[in-house]
Amino acid sequence: MQLKALLRLRLTGATVLDIGANKGIYSYWLAKAVGPRGRVLAIEPQPEMAEYIRQRGLGPNVEIVNLALSDAGGVSQLSRKRPGDGSASLSRNIGGSIPVKLAKLDDIGPISNLKFIKCDVEGHELKVFRGGEHLIRKFSPVIQFESTPGEITPLLEFFSSLGYSGIMFLGKTYAQIKDISTIPHPKFGLSGHRDFIFFPKEAIGSIIPQDHDMMRWHKDR
Template sequence: MIDTGFNKVIKSRHGFLSYNKNDIYIGKSIEKYGEFSHLEAKLFEQICKDKDVVIEVGANIGAHTVYLSKLVGSGFVIAYEPQRLVFQNLCANLAINSISNVFAYQEAVSNENGTILIPECDFTKNNNFGGINIENSKNGTLVNKQKLDNYTNKIDRLKLLKIDVEGMEISVIKGAIELIKKFRPMIYVENDRQEHSKELIELLWSLDYKMYWHLPRLYNENNFFNEKENIFGNIVSVNMLCLHKDSSIQILEMDEIIDSKHHPMKK
């Protein structure tokens, strides 16, 4: 382990990772277990193969980006992360692992092209840096934002669209409708904001997608460091795996979403 201040570098399950030791989820998981949300990554193993193309919106420090890059082999990953220092950490992880098939952008993704202010965090203090809401910020760093529809005629295939954007999922999808209609990718999207869930589900239904809840626990008992202490309890990530209705893929051991008002975290 190399300690450089608020960042450390560690040998993880999928390669070397630089992470913020003050990050209460991603950083703490990498430090304790040598991985982050590997039960999500296990699902990507079943989806992504050599030559595939993946777009990852909200890549954070690249804990999944690094592995996705290996899964697609001679394909490539397009990764977006708008937070300045988090993006720099992402690029460090791509560089330290000699990854050349990822195109990383310090930009936001939305339903329109333009600019957006991204808040700056104090990375020397404990925080959930992956959970920062960037909407309607009055201070911060000005970055570009773009629609994924800009890629409609720039790529020739798209296997997976992965979205983890802390409440901006609807905007991302509205800006990607032509891309989605053209390539019908599998979509893996976070849906942990109950106030947006119904609209998000119905938007994807309107695009002829079927959805399934995927609720992987943050703690993986078969973690890379073989650490038995569970510091996350029963905390799960709340995501949806979405397939176009014409897909022949069968989904096992996941509940199909048939009621847009239902949310698994609703009390």
């Protein structure tokens, strides 16, 4: 999501998750969005990047969690080309690997007032959401994630089962997503992926302002 659009969400005092935090860029802006009474969990499996975020000193409302989320606990191999690799993945083999601790989002500790999740885990998004389905159903947060044409269909099915609507980011504009047939593959661009935001109807007017730019493309409000 463009940062301007992110900062227009009503997140003051909320708990938000930056899953796949990497350098902590989203964590920084989310900390501003939630304010001093809010809470940001920056979840990052690469130890070098978790330490990097810690050294940035993003503030007392940012907690760094050095593990990987999935649909089960345990240990797995995180594939990466180099330390700090932004394309490191549990689901894609891109080079070398390091062992990382796994946990389900539902099991990482007490969470309250959860309003927003950003998830960028290079193809492992569906397993993350399945491992956090209890929390998602309990709090109905707005959820942003990245996906590719080959990975989007089961994600659409998952969010449809929760009664969520979807918006696809197209540069400075948006497109409402009903099903895979409404996503022309060329719209994914040269990078092969796009950002999506999914939300329940009750988030409109509470978390997402009625006059937010992306609501102009949402037909079911």
